[in-house]
Amino acid sequence: MHDELPSGIQKVIDSLRLNTSSDFCGLACLSGTMLRWKYTSGASNERVKRMEMRPGQDLVGTALRTGRTVLTDVQSTGEHIPGRCPLMLAERLVCAIAVPVFQDGSVPGAVLLVGSRLPCTFSPEKIRQAEQVAIQLESKVYG
Template identity: 70%
Template sequence: MHDEVSSAVQEMMSCLCQSTDSDFCGMACVSGSMLRWKYTSGATNERVKRMAMRPGQDLVGTALRTGRTVMLDEQSSEGYTPDRCPLMLAERLVCAIAVPMFSEGSLPSGVLLVGSRTPCTFSPEMVVQTEQVARQLEQYA
């Protein structure tokens, strides 16, 4: 059963990567006070799966804290920088969309992150598509 779930999640994330022309897609889940990357697609190393981060002031932490989609691309002016996020540093991502995921209640239980290693601008359609996939993946968070 777990392998079926894992392959279904991996398939959804791979498809999201392809349809958004992204290099990386990752799903992180809150475990206690830490955030761990449970599923990834397009990771360049296995270090990411072992990462445990405290949600901070970066893109991922802001999405968790606010419960809203946060974006860093060539058009955004929120002041986020890739070097503030350990995952973005490890995967050399320069642009990303972070979508909070809710399993039960009003507090986010995880984050879906889609990122690119080359500068880009995410279209509104890409953001909506990422949010839709996040809703589908919430049951696995």
């Protein structure tokens, strides 16, 4: 994957944040063994774009590792504690949806994150929107 991604991605990220009434939306891409936030919308500071993370046991790492959508909101009772995810901690996100973005339809190489700074419950429609955008981003990121 190239370091410079097509500029149409920023528009898609901005649009998803607005359409889901979320506080933050971002796309993290694998670069070697590290995840970097290439595109963000609604970030409270520029520090996020310089952030490098090893995919771990947090929400983002779990989505990347399992290839499945993972979420944490007021209804979920999983192991995904917002404080364990560096991005969620930096952006003060308490609820989020992490959706893998697949390379060649088989291996996740990026993660799309939609988050809220206030406690919320994600509707099936919001989850579906995030998953549809992740599919749309496959061709933009890897095409």
